[in-house]
Amino acid sequence: MSSEEKVLKVSKIEHGTVIDHIPAGRALYVLRLLGLTGKEGVIISLAMNIPSRKLGKKDVVKVEGLELSEDQVNKLALIAPSATINIIKDYEVSTKMKISIPEVISGILKCKNPNCITRKEREPVISSFRVVKRKPLLLRCEYCGRFLTEEDVVEQLTGG
Ligand code: CTP
Ligand code: ZN
Numbered sequence: 493m494s495s496e497e498k499v500l501k502v503s504k505i506e507h508g509t510v511i512d513h514i515p516a517g518r519a520l521y522v523l524r525l526l527g528l529t530g531k532e533g534v535i536i537s538l539a540m541n542i543p544s545r546k547l548g549k550k551d552v553v554k555v556e557g558l559e560l561s562e563d564q565v566n567k568l569a570l571i572a573p574s575a576t577i578n579i580i581k582d583y584e585v586s587t588k589m590k591i592s593i594p595e596v597i598s599g600i601l602k603c604k605n606p607n608c609i610t611r612k613e614r615e616p617v618i619s620s621f622r623v624v625k626r627k628p629l630l631l632r633c634e635y636c637g638r639f640l641t642e643e644d645v646v647e648q649l650t651g652g
Contacts (some may be wrong), residue, residue, distance in 0.1 A: 502537045502539050502552065502554065503537060503554075504568060504580075504583055505535070505537070505554050505555075505556050505580050505583075506556065506580070506582065506583055507556065507580060507581055507582070508535075508554065508555050508556040508557050508558050508559075508579075508580055509554070509558045509559065509560060509577060509578065509579055509580065510552065510553070510554045510556075510577075510578040510580060510585075511542065511552065511553045511554075511568070511572070511575050511576075511577055511578075512550070512552050512575065512576045512577075512578060513546065513547060513550050513552075513572075513574045513575050513576045514550060514551035514552065514553065514572045514575050515547070515550070515551070515572055515573075516540065516541050516547070516548075516549035516550055516551055517540065517541065517551065518551055518571060518572055519538050519539070519540050519551035519552070519553050520538075521572075521646060521649075521650045522551070522553050522568065522571065522572060522575075523536070523538070524551060524562060524566075524650040524651065525556070525564070525567055525568060525571060525649050525650050526555075530553065534555060534556050534557050534558070534614060535551070535553050535554075535555075535556035535557075536554065537552075537553075538551070538552070538553050538554075538556040538558070539552045541553065541585075546547065546574075547574060548647050550574075554647050559579075560577065563600075565577065565589075565591060566571070566597075566600060567600060567649050568591060569591040569592060569593050569594075569645050570597070570600070570601075570629070570645050570649060571645065571649055571650065572591075573591065573592060573593050573626070573629075575591055576588060576589065576590055576591070577589040577591060583632055593623060593626065593629070594623075595620055595622065595623055596620060596621070596623075596634070597619075597620070597621045597623070597631065598618055598619065598620045598621075599618045599619060600619075600649075601619055601621055601631070601645060601648055601649075602619060602648060603619055603621075603625060603633045603635070603636060603638055603640070604638055604640060604644065605633065605636045605638040607635070607636070608633060608635055608636040608638065609635050610633070610635055610636075619633070619635075620633070620634040620635070621633055621634065621640060622634055624639070627641035628641070628642040629641070629645060630642070631645070
């Protein structure tokens, strides 16, 4: 077989979003985070553990017709900090966004300490975590000091 024949490329998309450079093995988490099940009827292409010069291996998710909300982009940063978001219009990349984790994450995650003031039933304070370490991710509650690990974050955002 010629090297040309050996390559099966995932199709380009016409309009939508390509989430590229996802850490290898996390594509299904990304779909779950975006609430995509496949039953929506839109075209979704997914590639896992494909060779990447930058990451060694990476996952890619392409969703036809999808536009990410700011909230979705913020959550995505936490489970796929290496990801690049490409907005596709008429088959061309119209916007390329490199996402990143901010120093402080407010309102997205829940503290694991049941006695934390961010978990009060009446008038709780909005949660806020400071990044202690990025690889693997380690966060610390700004109110009670409880740590949140990368595993905790993935579980909270994707439901396990
Ligand atoms: N892509 C797509 N459909 C299009 C255009 C691009 O699915 N109509 C995908 C490409 O396959 C690639 C990503 O969108 O996975 C980004 O495209 P492009 O910027 O052309 O690729 P690179 O230059 O390799 O991107 P980067 O520099 O971010 O690695
Ligand atoms: Zn707390």
